[in-house]
Amino acid sequence: MAENAKETGTLLVKTGLAEMLKGGVIMDVVNAEQAKIAEDAGAVAVMALERVPADIRASGGVARMADPTIVEQVVASVSIPVMAKCRIGHFVEAQILATLGVDYIDESEVLTPADEQYHVNKREVTVPFVCGARNLGEALRRIAEGASMIRTKGEPGTGNVVEAVRHMRTMTDDIAWVSGLRGEQLYDAAKKLQAPYELVKWVAENGKLPVVNFSAGGIATPADAALMMQLGCDGVFVGSGIFKSGVPSKRAKAIVEATTHFHDAEIVAKVSRNLGEAMVGINISDIPDAERMQERGW
Amino acid sequence: MQIGVLALQGAFREHIMMLEAIEVTAVAVRLPEQMSDLCGLIIPGGESTAIAKLMETYGFYDAISQQHGAGMAVWGTCAGAILIAKEVLDGIGGQRSLGLMDITVRRNAFGRQKDSFVADLDINHLPGEGFRGVFIRAPWIEWVGKGVDALAKHDGAIVAARQGDLLATSFHPELTGDPRIHRYFAQEVVAS
Numbered sequence: 001m002a003e004n005a006k007e008t009g010t011l012l013v014k015t016g017l018a019e020m021l022k023g024g025v026i027m028d029v030v031n032a033e034q035a036k037i038a039e040d041a042g043a044v045a046v047m048a049l050e051r052v053p054a055d056i057r058a059s060g061g062v063a064r065m066a067d068p069t070i071v072e073q074v075v076a077s078v079s080i081p082v083m084a085k086c087r088i089g090h091f092v093e094a095q096i097l098a099t100l101g102v103d104y105i106d107e108s109e110v111l112t113p114a115d116e117q118y119h120v121n122k123r124e125v126t127v128p129f130v131c132g133a134r135n136l137g138e139a140l141r142r143i144a145e146g147a148s149m150i151r152t153k154g155e156p157g158t159g160n161v162v163e164a165v166r167h168m169r170t171m172t173d174d175i176a177w178v179s180g181l182r183g184e185q186l187y188d189a190a191k192k193l194q195a196p197y198e199l200v201k202w203v204a205e206n207g208k209l210p211v212v213n214f215s216a217g218g219i220a221t222p223a224d225a226a227l228m229m230q231l232g233c234d235g236v237f238v239g240s241g242i243f244k245s246g247v248p249s250k251r252a253k254a255i256v257e258a259t260t261h262f263h264d265a266e267i268v269a270k271v272s273r274n275l276g277e278a279m280v281g282i283n284i285s286d287i288p289d290a291e292r293m294q295e296r297g298w
Numbered sequence: 299m300q301i302g303v304l305a306l307q308g309a310f311r312e313h314i315m316m317l318e319a320i321e322v323t324a325v326a327v328r329l330p331e332q333m334s335d336l337c338g339l340i341i342p343g344g345e346s347t348a349i350a351k352l353m354e355t356y357g358f359y360d361a362i363s364q365q366h367g368a369g370m371a372v373w374g375t376c377a378g379a380i381l382i383a384k385e386v387l388d389g390i391g392g393q394r395s396l397g398l399m400d401i402t403v404r405r406n407a408f409g410r411q412k413d414s415f416v417a418d419l420d421i422n423h424l425p426g427e428g429f430r431g432v433f434i435r436a437p438w439i440e441w442v443g444k445g446v447d448a449l450a451k452h453d454g455a456i457v458a459a460r461q462g463d464l465l466a467t468s469f470h471p472e473l474t475g476d477p478r479i480h481r482y483f484a485q486e487v488v489a490s
Binding site: 005006007008009010012013016017019020021022023024039040041042043044045078079080081098101102103104126127128253256257260261264 | 305306308309310311312328343344345347348351352355376377388389390406410412413414415416417418435452470473
């Protein structure tokens, strides 16, 4: 037996880390101090950023990959997995992040896209990728490109869960629709979804996405997290919702507990008490179409 | 026979599916009182720091130790192996383990995600050919006490061990579809 033969960067290894994050909360952080708070609160991973989405939204301009120094400081400060964002299609930012020791790369609509036609060829990178999606077709296109984890997009930086709900429900409805189709209908479904036939067929046979699916974009309270879990996601990303709130450490811990005990309303009620001020939040109708991050990605 | 899977965070669903595949009744355990009828408990892979925080908050440290004392077998995979060890290296400050098994486990010993790997393993007492070991930011077992049987090694590091009714693996049998280690736990370790 060739005991020493080992393979890295395989699909199983890439999707495997996402499997280990399930039932957990991934938190946006902008420095080492916030990363420690997140780890101490029970985050399963942190997303290292230069600014949280709410601040990106407020300041406008072009949002890019974080300064490598920030990413390295976060990597050095915690023992849990570290993720970082690159712009859609910016494969050089992805290459850079891979050298910094990050455990997952988020090709993210929160940053300003670098390519309006192509996403990164994620199969070429050893580090796994998570990508946003609003529906099944978008998710399967990203998976075809090599994404090993999906997150429904929601509308980042709003503290408003309505878009996260819309995208999760759309994903579930799309999967149910495909699962009910006969063999010959799947070719047409692939055409409508603009996704590879083999992946559509896999979803139809298994009744779920082939990779882990988290919820993101607007989760601000323990109840929001439990809502998304009950709607069928595997875990949650909380961006601005924690460090834009009054008492981040307490809210972070409460969201972790609500994500584990999402089916137990008494526990969610208990952890929801006295958390201080939640982030203010934005109504989606107040955001001009051009500033909706969820529209980015093709 | 009922075997529980600690369902606080991580790959607990995959363990439940593997147990059901070998026709063992599996129970998802989210609160300590759900352990009363169990003869075995699997602590799954996930983030050991996150699982430890939730165990602390919901009173699992005392409950699992008591149930183990009363005869419940325990198997920890990856994060679970860290949580049942007597000693943990490279944990975060104040990271608590159950301290059930006389082993020292080093967290993330095989490296970060870019170093995660799949390799074939020879595992003692397991019938059939090699076992596909999936190592995700995996720990290794740096030291074992007397009475602990090292079951498998990779590159010289111990990656599976047994001490009576305790089993530790630093890899993820629940991700392979190969039920042999689950069967070994149910038939040999729990039954002991």
